[in-house]
Amino acid sequence: MKIVMAIIKPFKLEEVRDALTGIGVHGLTVTEVKGYGRQKGHTEIYRGAEYAVSFLPKLKIEVAVAGPDVDKVVAAIAGAAKTGQIGDGKIFVTSIEHAVRIRTGETDVDAL
Amino acid sequence: MKIVMAIIKPFKLEEVRDALTGIGVHGLTVTEVKGYGRQKGHTEIYRGAEYAVSFLPKLKIEVAVAGPDVDKVVAAIAGAAKTGQIGDGKIFVTSIEHAVRIRTGETDVDAL
Amino acid sequence: MKIVMAIIKPFKLEEVRDALTGIGVHGLTVTEVKGYGRQKGHTEIYRGAEYAVSFLPKLKIEVAVAGPDVDKVVAAIAGAAKTGQIGDGKIFVTSIEHAVRIRTGETDVDAL
Amino acid sequence: MMRSSLYRWGLGALALAGLAAAVIDPALAQAPAAAAPAAPKPNAGDTAFVLISAYLVLLMTIPGLALFYGGLVRTKNMLSVLTQVFVIVAVVSIIYVIYGYSLSFTSGGGLNAFTGGFSKAFLMNVDPTKTAATFSNGVVIPEYAYIIFQMTFACITPALIVGAFAERVKFSALLLFVVLWVTFIYFPMAHMVWYWAGPDAIADAAKAVAAAGSDAAAKAAAEAKLAEVKADAGLLFQWGALDFAGGTVVHISAGIAGLVGCLVIGKRIGYGKELMPPHSLVMTLIGAALLWVGWFGFNAGSNLEANGTAALAAINTFVATGAATLAWLFVEWAAKGKPSLLGAASGAVAGLVAVTPAAGFAGPMGAIILGLVSGGVCFIFCSTVKNAFGYDDTLDVFGIHCVGGIIGALGTGIVVNVALGGAGIPDYETKPGELVAGAYEFIPALWAQAKAVLFTLAFSGIGSFILFKIVDVVVGLRVTADREREGLDLAEHGERAYNL
Amino acid sequence: MMRSSLYRWGLGALALAGLAAAVIDPALAQAPAAAAPAAPKPNAGDTAFVLISAYLVLLMTIPGLALFYGGLVRTKNMLSVLTQVFVIVAVVSIIYVIYGYSLSFTSGGGLNAFTGGFSKAFLMNVDPTKTAATFSNGVVIPEYAYIIFQMTFACITPALIVGAFAERVKFSALLLFVVLWVTFIYFPMAHMVWYWAGPDAIADAAKAVAAAGSDAAAKAAAEAKLAEVKADAGLLFQWGALDFAGGTVVHISAGIAGLVGCLVIGKRIGYGKELMPPHSLVMTLIGAALLWVGWFGFNAGSNLEANGTAALAAINTFVATGAATLAWLFVEWAAKGKPSLLGAASGAVAGLVAVTPAAGFAGPMGAIILGLVSGGVCFIFCSTVKNAFGYDDTLDVFGIHCVGGIIGALGTGIVVNVALGGAGIPDYETKPGELVAGAYEFIPALWAQAKAVLFTLAFSGIGSFILFKIVDVVVGLRVTADREREGLDLAEHGERAYNL
Amino acid sequence: MMRSSLYRWGLGALALAGLAAAVIDPALAQAPAAAAPAAPKPNAGDTAFVLISAYLVLLMTIPGLALFYGGLVRTKNMLSVLTQVFVIVAVVSIIYVIYGYSLSFTSGGGLNAFTGGFSKAFLMNVDPTKTAATFSNGVVIPEYAYIIFQMTFACITPALIVGAFAERVKFSALLLFVVLWVTFIYFPMAHMVWYWAGPDAIADAAKAVAAAGSDAAAKAAAEAKLAEVKADAGLLFQWGALDFAGGTVVHISAGIAGLVGCLVIGKRIGYGKELMPPHSLVMTLIGAALLWVGWFGFNAGSNLEANGTAALAAINTFVATGAATLAWLFVEWAAKGKPSLLGAASGAVAGLVAVTPAAGFAGPMGAIILGLVSGGVCFIFCSTVKNAFGYDDTLDVFGIHCVGGIIGALGTGIVVNVALGGAGIPDYETKPGELVAGAYEFIPALWAQAKAVLFTLAFSGIGSFILFKIVDVVVGLRVTADREREGLDLAEHGERAYNL
Numbered sequence A, B, C: 001m002k003i004v005m006a007i008i009k010p011f012k013l014e015e016v017r018d019a020l021t022g023i024g025v026h027g028l029t030v031t032e033v034k035g036y037g038r039q040k041g042h043t044e045i046y047r048g049a050e051y052a053v054s055f056l057p058k059l060k061i062e063v064a065v066a067g068p069d070v071d072k073v074v075a076a077i078a079g080a081a082k083t084g085q086i087g088d089g090k091i092f093v094t095s096i097e098h099a100v101r102i103r104t105g106e107t108d109v110d111a112l
Numbered sequence D, E, F: 001m002m003r004s005s006l007y008r009w010g011l012g013a014l015a016l017a018g019l020a021a022a023v024i025d026p027a028l029a030q031a032p033a034a035a036a037p038a039a040p041k042p043n044a045g046d047t048a049f050v051l052i053s054a055y056l057v058l059l060m061t062i063p064g065l066a067l068f069y070g071g072l073v074r075t076k077n078m079l080s081v082l083t084q085v086f087v088i089v090a091v092v093s094i095i096y097v098i099y100g101y102s103l104s105f106t107s108g109g110g111l112n113a114f115t116g117g118f119s120k121a122f123l124m125n126v127d128p129t130k131t132a133a134t135f136s137n138g139v140v141i142p143e144y145a146y147i148i149f150q151m152t153f154a155c156i157t158p159a160l161i162v163g164a165f166a167e168r169v170k171f172s173a174l175l176l177f178v179v180l181w182v183t184f185i186y187f188p189m190a191h192m193v194w195y196w197a198g199p200d201a202i203a204d205a206a207k208a209v210a211a212a213g214s215d216a217a218a219k220a221a222a223e224a225k226l227a228e229v230k231a232d233a234g235l236l237f238q239w240g241a242l243d244f245a246g247g248t249v250v251h252i253s254a255g256i257a258g259l260v261g262c263l264v265i266g267k268r269i270g271y272g273k274e275l276m277p278p279h280s281l282v283m284t285l286i287g288a289a290l291l292w293v294g295w296f297g298f299n300a301g302s303n304l305e306a307n308g309t310a311a312l313a314a315i316n317t318f319v320a321t322g323a324a325t326l327a328w329l330f331v332e333w334a335a336k337g338k339p340s341l342l343g344a345a346s347g348a349v350a351g352l353v354a355v356t357p358a359a360g361f362a363g364p365m366g367a368i369i370l371g372l373v374s375g376g377v378c379f380i381f382c383s384t385v386k387n388a389f390g391y392d393d394t395l396d397v398f399g400i401h402c403v404g405g406i407i408g409a410l411g412t413g414i415v416v417n418v419a420l421g422g423a424g425i426p427d428y429e430t431k432p433g434e435l436v437a438g439a440y441e442f443i444p445a446l447w448a449q450a451k452a453v454l455f456t457l458a459f460s461g462i463g464s465f466i467l468f469k470i471v472d473v474v475v476g477l478r479v480t481a482d483r484e485r486e487g488l489d490l491a492e493h494g495e496r497a498y499n500l
């Protein structure tokens, strides 16, 4: 099993969710995060005090999937989250060793 | 060493924390997240515009533990977070290769 | 490739970012989290109802780096985030198997 | 005129099908009691003052009270509290013009000690030229101005109650309860405390007594007439109970209803176990500040005239609040180690409550004492006493409004004393046409206040209990546990307060 | 005097270089029309009432309207809405004293049916001793009080429009549009509806007719004079259209301008696809409550005197709002399954809009009917009708202000009827010096209202269309797609609303 | 009477044990200076106006100023700012009735040029029938109304100061400082600028001079008496300095105290290094709007009568604010590239400050000029000048209140000129009983203003420095670094602002 973690632009959430549903993935967890990268931020000015804000709002999506599905999932996210402009984000894949569904106690692939 | 990451219902936090303290785990990190899964969301209506909201508030708990403790920890969380109703959440276990306590520079199991 | 995940004190963010930039790391993702650990919390009182609040605001930083850079990165974060007082936080390192830059489709080390 | 009022009545009936049609007996209709025939004209200054005071009472309700309460609940219940307060204002305003004003401020015939009648239902017989009495001889205001001012009191009082069982009450149940409560508790209370014949009627009767001179028969007749005029008043008014702006009618009656309500409905899930900190003390502060500002309308406006006594009532309102703020703050600082914003704000409201019945009767130093006492005592009630008894009065409606109201009602009997800097108990008979301070005796004055307090506790306490039980049977008072967990905003109203 | 007003004029010109210099023809300058020579003195009560009413109208605009609107947009556009409303107030206040008041409330000579002139530009010829007429014979207020009251109306009206194209309009374009719109739409509308010679001028002329007695020539002359005095009024006033506080001038004219604006500027990116829930219904509730409170200034203040009619207008404002709140709430509850806070708040505003033209003309039961109708109908417009047509009127300026305004304007023609409890159409001629209710005939009364509605829809609709097109050509109405995505707060103002 | 006031005094003493007992010399007690014996009666309109103006000043303080300031600090310090402002109001209100009013507005005997005495301590000798003078001959208001109005000024002024050292001051230190500051700086300043014998006293003395006719001795006596009456005034009043509503007393004195305070207490940790953006510009906007609305109470209310001059003051307040809003907005737009909400709101406050001393003296065009100048100059101070000097005046108390106050105070000396559309310098002597505009000479007028500005800067600047040092020694001005990092809300008050 793997966890696919993606950093995306906030307004792409619905499209990514739909893409995942389209390939049969029906669970995911989303976190509001701030990203720092190549995409340039903006300047805010408050009564003469200027702040260069370089952290931009992003969403982090985490999807646990069975090993074999991982490429399909990565491709689905990458496709749906892409605008082609700087700051589109990243996808990272990690292994998970164990999974449990709290409600039923089912484990591993059954738990997803 | 492992990281146990659990997605739980928000009002279960205190119980999970107590269960962990009960088995000697005294550190954890909590993130507010939104979950999408089998649990159905709700509808919001604002002046005739209806929104089907499928992302529900959840908490993500991350606990780093020494390898041997992992089953105990998973069991403790699963026990405390369970209501038996849909949406109780998941637990995922990942390996970590290295840990550091910033204050002292202690590493690995000493750092937890 | 690795993900370095660090829990730090919120007001240390700018210093950590500068330290990372100093060693050539130009991307990271930040999440607001609440930490529970040795650092004691505080008491809040609202009209006679006393609440012992043990979760403290922290920031979680995630940086994906190429395998060889990992020690440099851990050292940089540990150095910049340190105050020497309890609650400074932890650093955890995990492996990632795969990385993608959504905008270009570049993968793995090129994607970072 | 007859035709027009028939049309009018028809229009109202049309709008509110069926309601009240049976209860209104046109035979009861009578010339407006409040206005004398060839009477004095309203002064634009007094009219402006009363109207703007009414606006201020609305301001203290929405957004004032709504925010004060709303900031203290958890995020997931914020909108439910706001909606409750807002819709209560809407509902009660309509009821008030249909029959509330009439029940409160007309003669109730045989039941006059307890309630008014229906002679001004649908505001029949009121028009822009009609006037209402004030507390000075020869000074009147437009009756519409009096109505809107009193209407705002009827709107805020039931809204105070919702704080006691916030975060778990069903919206439909609350609406039903409020309709019943204003009808059977509030309007009668207002009548019992505030309905009277007015200064000019008393002065006229008293002058007739004086004019009767040595003619025994004439004198007896005149004296009988005077007695009759004085008896044309609500029960508590006849007892001589003083309540300048609503200590009994508003605060004690709402406060005890709240206590009864939270006992009947039960504690919130997780009460005492889960953290339930206020979700936004900023909103609570805004609310407290608007309560303070708006309360000038409430207290000084209750003078019905813009004169030196209104200004006294305003100053008293200011300094009692200041004193209670400091009392709560410093007692808390001493007892708990830190002076809190919520403490300061709660103290302010406690002071406002306590000075309400005394506003135009006390002197500024008396008002300060009332504030100091209520700030300290209410703090003890909301922390120690409430915890000891373990009831879940979510927003301390009892600990602040009922306790503060009792302190104020009893204290009024003391600080009204001219010897203590008070304004004295008004006497309209001794020098007819002039308002002078009557003789003051400590025991009778205090006893009149105590009787009024006890009566209000019993009347509103028992009455509210019955009404809560009825509502519980009819629609159920409480939401299900699931809906309570989810939060009333989503469960009851389908909305979320914040999408930041 | 001449020298001083020259200096004054010079000072103004200096401050606002160049503007208007050409258009002001000093020859037009004339004695203030509003004040009679050896005329009545203002009463402090009326003066206080009108001044405080003006403050209340400002309160309903900032923070009231700003928050009501701001809470409904997404977080990223919050400050843009607040800034738009705040700066509109600033801009229009300056324009108003420069030429807005003069264009609205002086004689426009040959164009008098449509607009005023420049005789009071820079408030020339106004000083603290000058007075303005009210609606009662022999009652006046300081002209400065009248000016500030009317100024607040001019400030809020264009601010209403911004709701229609919130979240996408360019700030510079909006400012330019507002300057043009008040100049070419609002000031003429205000003149056409509210400019007249005043009660004393009519009474004097009517008395002269009566005094002329049997002398045919004198009578003819006096009658000609009376006709002339009556003709010294705006077009819609001459038609006999009733608009107590601005149903046509304010709400219909702003509402139709909003509809035109959102059609010209186009839908928001993602409209109908992305979730766009209100970011803070708490702010919307605060705004709605302050609108309710401030609207008393608007409606009762429009009576210009603190008397029984002002109190009637205040009560009407209260109960129409209560009724509309309940209507929207219950219709929504029935139709959608849940009663919402936003529904209650929207209903309240719909009721306030509908009662605006009727405030001093209806009786309380008539006001309740207006409220019930507007609460229900506006709900249908904002949900069903809007979705059916698919235009993106962000904050329902059309569905609430235009639709509610039309209901109110037409309804005024009905509920003004004395037989239905209304106050009647004022008649200053029949008994000169006394205000009596004139004869009422259904068809003419309704037709006068309908004509006024149609005229306003056409005038403001077409006029606004032209102005939007001009602004679009000059600076471009809409921000780029990127800036719209980023949010106007950062893109246009360089700030974020919250850093929690 | 004697007995009653003794009781009263006793009651006060009891409440506030020990305080002031020594300083009050009953021998000083005298008949209330402000009220003439068989004097004019207050008008309900004026009374209503002054009372409601007082409420408005409270509204502008809480929640107005509290939110304006609170929105600008970081989340972790939000409640500390709100608590400071709220509790300052409470503290000062109590001090004011104990000795503040007396020190400000009674004769100070030998020290009369600088301070009042204790003859009205505990509001002794004040009751609802007592009156206070206004600025018109023969017009009075209830003394209680005057007291509550002035009390609100005393409450807001020290609250302005807290902005300068927000986010680091210790709460206990602040309270102590405020008590000292109002006692030793504010009450004397109010006395020096606003204490005088009143129009009727001057008119009577002037009439006596006229009546003395050719009798040299009588004339000399009468003239001596007139001189004495005119000398019964505070120092700055005697200099002829004009300050309609508090440019020197309120804004310059608070502004310079703020600057001194932030220098004494030092910069915030991380100032200039860490990001410290405002945590909620929404709260700041609400605050700014309520300041604008409430300031009408401040400025127009200072006229003490509801007449044409009050209306003028209101209009001036409106347009100066509008002009300053635009000036800051456009200058910022030009200089920084974007027009910001915070800029608009800051400009509004700068305009309100600048028009304060001029409100009833300027004409509308003069007020616009004042607004334009202050909006522009204050922007430069808050951005460029402050950054250049590097002091950490957290919320720009100096840059807005002191700088704006100086612009207003000096500008008043110019725009008061009748030739420039101003209302002129009041002259009560030339035509006794009538208020006429006196002769205007540029240099003396401006010099009187400049002297007042310099005196205020020195008096409040040096005095505040001494008081800050005393407080620092006694309790320590600043929290520890750890507590500052944690935030004052948790560290000092044990609460968090938001739990969303």
Ligand SMILES: Nc1ncnc2c1ncn2[C@@H]1O[C@H](COP(=O)(O)OP(=O)(O)O)[C@@H](O)[C@H]1O
Residues within 6 Å of the ligand: A007, A034, A035, A036, A037, A038, A039, A056, A058, A085, A086, A087, A088, A089, A090, C026, C027, C028, C029, C030, C062, C063, C064, C065, C101, C102, C103, C112
């Ligand atoms: N090395 C990294 N580790 C973790 N997150 C990263 C890293 N680099 C970038 N990110 C995340 O990806 C987001 C997008 O990166 P950025 O460099 O701005 O553009 P792009 O995705 O087009 O390369 C950043 O805002 C940040 O949240």
Ligand SMILES: Nc1ncnc2c1ncn2[C@@H]1O[C@H](COP(=O)(O)OP(=O)(O)O)[C@@H](O)[C@H]1O
Residues within 6 Å of the ligand: A026, A027, A028, A029, A030, A062, A063, A064, A065, A101, A102, A103, A112, B007, B034, B035, B036, B037, B038, B039, B056, B058, B085, B086, B087, B088, B089, B090
């Ligand atoms: N495949 C997944 N990957 C990541 N998170 C998931 C996944 N499936 C579910 N979740 C998380 O678990 C939560 C509960 O899942 P859900 O399917 O609603 O109920 P249950 O836990 O009873 O199976 C979701 O809200 C989501 O946060």
Ligand SMILES: Nc1ncnc2c1ncn2[C@@H]1O[C@H](COP(=O)(O)OP(=O)(O)O)[C@@H](O)[C@H]1O
Residues within 6 Å of the ligand: B026, B027, B028, B029, B030, B062, B063, B064, B065, B101, B102, B103, B112, C007, C034, C035, C036, C037, C038, C039, C056, C058, C085, C086, C087, C088, C089, C090
């Ligand atoms: N076992 C753990 N797993 C995950 N996070 C932890 C763990 N222990 C501590 N943390 C995080 O590290 C933070 C600091 O830990 P704490 O014990 O307070 O101090 P220190 O870092 O000095 O050891 C905590 O607030 C929590 O967020």
